[in-house]
Amino acid sequence: MDRLKLVLQYFQSNSESISNGICIILSLICVKLYTSFDFNCPCLPQYNKMYSLGVVFVPPIILFLLGVLVNRHTGVLMEEWVKPLGNRTKNPAVVKFLLSSMLQRALLAPMVWILMTLLDGKCFICAFSMNVDPKYFTGIPNSTGLELIKIMAKVPCKEDVIFKNNSFWKAVSRYVRCYSQAIGWSILLFFIFLGAMGRVLKPCFNHATFLQTRYWSNYLDIEQKLFDETCVPHARNFARKCVVQFFESMQEDVTVRMALSNTLRPSTIHNEYEEKEEEQLHGITRQDQVDHLLQTWYECKPELDVTNMAYKPKVCITWEDHNGKALFSEV
C-alpha cells in the first residue's frame, strides 16, 4: 500500500508528471481495449477493406481527441492563445511549446493502437487477403463454384466451411501477417529513431530560448492552478461572513453597555481566526468587486512584478487620547 501511495504522490508532484501519468494510463486503456475488442472481419469482398481500415484508423482518432481533452495543458494553451493582451506581452514561443508537448503526449495512445493492430496482423489479413495472388499457394479450394475473389475474401474467416481440412488459409494468413509485422516494426523503429534524434539534437538549437519558454509555460500552468486554489478559500470566507452577517441582521434592538478595561487591548478583541479571515478576503467584500476581479484577471492580467508585495510595509496603529498622548501603540 505504501508503494501505491508513493506512486500516487510522485505523479501528483507536478503537472508534467501528471500529464505523463495520464498519457500512460490512456495507453494502457488502449491496449486493454484492443485485447477485449472482438475483431469481426465480414469476409465479403466489398466490405473487408472498409471494415479493417476503419478499425485501424477510427479508434486512434478517438484516442487522440481524448488525449487532447484530458490534458491540462490544453486549457492553459487555449487561454493563453485567445486572451487579450492586457499588461503582459504574449509570447508565441510559449504557445508553440505547449502545443507541441500536448500533441506529443496525445499522439502516444493512437500510435500504440496502430502498432498493436499491425503487429497482431488481423486487420491487415482482413484488408489485403484479396490482393494476394493465389497461384503462389497450393490447395486452393476450387470445388465450391465461388469466384476467386470471394474465396480470397473468406481467408480471414478460417472457420468457414470451404476451408475444412485445408491449410491454404494458413499459408495466405502467414504471408500477409508477415508483411503486416514488417511494416509495424519499421514504423516503430522509425519513430524511435526520430525521437532519439530529436532529443540528441535539440540542445544544439536555441537552448537558452528553450529554457525560457519551458519556464514560462510551467509558470502559466502553476499560476492558473494557484488562482483556482486561491478562489476556494476566498469563497469559503466570503460565505462564512455572509452567513454570520445575515444572522446578525435578524437581531432585535440590543443595548450593551460595557466598561472598557485597559486590559482589553484592541488587538486582543479580534481573535486570530478573524484576522486570518480578513487577510484571506483581501478586501474583496462585494459581489461586484468579485465580478470585477474575475473579469480583470482575464482581460488584463497584472504585470509580472511582485516587488511591492514582497516588501510591503506593515500598518501600525497608535491610539491617542484627545490631548494627543499615546495610550497604546503597535509601533
Add this chain to the structure above:
Amino acid sequence: MDKFRIMVQFLQANQESFMNGICGIMALASAQMYSSFEFTCPCLPDYNYAYGIGILIVPPIWFFLLGYVLNNNISVLTEEWKRPVGKRRKDPAVLRYMFSSMTQRALIAPVVWVAVTLMDGKSFLCAFSATADLSEFLNESYPILSKKELVKFQARIPCEDVFDGHEIISIDAATRYIRCFSQACGWSFLMVITIVAFLIRAIRPCFTQAAFLKTKYWSHYIDIERKLFDETCKEHAKGFAKVCIQQYFESVSGEIVPQSQLPTKKGKGKKDDDDGEKQKSDEEKLLGIRKEEDMNKVLWNWHLCKPALMLTKRAEDMNGHAHLDTLSLSKECNHHTPVKTTAVAYYSKV
C-alpha cells in the same frame, strides 16, 4: 480494506474529484453489468426488434437518471432555481453551468453501455436479423421461401440452439455481416461523442472564458454557502438549546445565574473565568437570536429574501466616544419587522 481506504481518501480530496470518482465507478459498473447480463433473444419476428432495441436504449436511460440522483448538486441546483429573487439577483448562467456539468457527468455511464452493446453486436443481431437483406448468404440451390416464412426463419438466426436451417443459409456469414454493421455503428457513435466533447471543452475557451470564470466561482460559492449555513444553524441550535434548557432549569429551581460575565472580573479565580468564557462563546453562538419567532424569521427569510452579497465592516471606535449605529432594513423584504436601531455605547477609563 487498506486499499479501499486510500482510494476513498484520494477521491475525497475535493468535491470535483469525488464526483469524477463516482462517474468512473458508474462507468465500470455499467460495463460489468453488461458482461454479467444474460442476453436472451426471443427469436420471434414480432418481438426481436423490441427486445434488441430495448436492451440498447432502456438501461442507458436508467443510468442517466441514476447519475442525476447520485449527484449531490441536484438539490443545490433546484434550490437556486426556485428561490425568490429577494436581495440577490439570480444568474441564469450559473444555473446553466451547474446543469451542464451535472449532465456531462451523468452521460458517461450511458455512453459506455451503448458503446459496449454495439461493439458486442448481440442486440443488433437480435433486432435486425429478421428484417435484414440476407439474400447474399442464402443457398441458391434451395427453393425460395415466401416472405413471411423467410422473416420467421431469419428471426431464429440469433438463437443458435434452435436454428435448424444450416443448409438454407450460411449462419456464420450472416451473423458476421450483422455484427460488422453493429461494430461500425459503435465506432461511429464513439467518434461523434468524442468530437462533440472535444468541441465543447477544447474550443469553449475561445468564446466565453471571462464569463466562465465568473460562473464557476459563483456556482462553487453557492455550494459552500449552503454547507456553511447548515453548519452555522447547527451551532446556533446547540447554543439555543443549551441556554433554553439552562433557563428552564433555573425557572424550575428558582435560581438565577448572572448573564454575560465579562473577563473584567479577572481576579476572582480561574473557575469563574472559565465559566464566563464558556458562556460568552454560547452567547456569541446564539448571535443574538433568543426567541422562537426570531429563529423562524431567520429560516423564513433565508429562503424568501436572501441577503445582498455585500459584507459591511462593523465600525468600531475604541477611543471612548459614545457610538451610534443605526441598522435599518428595507421594507420590501421584512414587512413584518419594524425599523430596528442598535445603540452601542463605550466608555473608557481614561
